Amino acid sequence: MLALLHTSPAHVPVFDALRDEAHPELELRHTVDEDLLVRARAEGPDAVAGEVRALLAEAARDGAGAVLCTCSTIGAVAESVGAEVPVLRVDRPMAEAAVAVGPRVVVLATVESTLEPTASLVRDEARRSGRAVAVRTLLADGAWPLFEAGDTSGYVRAVARAADTVTAADADVIVLAQASMASARDLTTTPVPVLSSPRPGLAAGAGAVYANAAGLR
The missing domain is CATH 3.40.50.1860 (Rossmann fold)
Known part of the structure; x- marks a missing residue:
């Protein structure tokens, strides 16, 4: 079990x-x-x-x-x-996969308390693999109140909009820091790979x- x-x-x-x-x-x-x-x-x-x-x-x-x-x-x-x-x-397997994609990682979250723990995890996985990474954090402003209100579709749309502000010139990979964000992957249009954890x-x-x-x- x-x-x-x-x-x-x-x-x-x-x-x-x-x-x-x-x-x-x-x-x-x-x-x-x-x-x-x-x-x-x-x-x-x-x-x-x-x-x-x-x-x-x-x-x-x-x-x-x-x-x-x-x-x-x-x-x-x-x-x-x-x-x-x-x-x-x-989120550890996601972080491991992210550092294998490339050195520029954007951590996207909807609650600020998740940003640094996930960024630290990515850096930890980079050290484990002997890779150097540059981690940038991004907060999807306004998304979390939608989740709290039960507006799941609005929530994932807000996450996708935030992900779509990241371009290939900015990052090699985006990690969705919270499990609740996973469905946003299907709505993004950014050319940057988007990883989720569940x-x-x-x-x-x-x-x-x-x-x-x-x-x-």
Whole structure:
């Protein structure tokens, strides 16, 4: 079983659909705690470390083979607090793919609290691969209130408009910092490759579950 830690209920059907498409044999267990993101935005990600640690321990007790944190703001905290099972952040495979595309990376987010954690992740993956990168951050102004209001189509359109301001002269690749932004990829017209996290993140989580079950952790 793969446990998923979300900070929005909107992620549940997204990951269920991806599981049904690509990993039909994988059992998912969803935990949604919206207050984690609220507090992390107000006080900083480290403020929720205790709550995250408790949720990871609960997932392990319930039989999870791995945990996938789908919130980019608290992803680094989830990776670092320690757990009895592997803990992955959903955006790490995306960041790894981004640095392989080229050295100029634009991190696009809809909440400011996600910008630096994702930029730091990209730099970390660049160091791991021995590549040099220049990371620029971009906030999709006005998008997040649409998400909070439940206007998903307006939200992804706003994300796509922000992505389309990035040209090939500006960047080699754009990363959509939040899992909620993934659908905007289909609406963009920029020639710059646009990467999102849910599909590769879920694949990595599934791989961790199978490796744990095989004793390869």
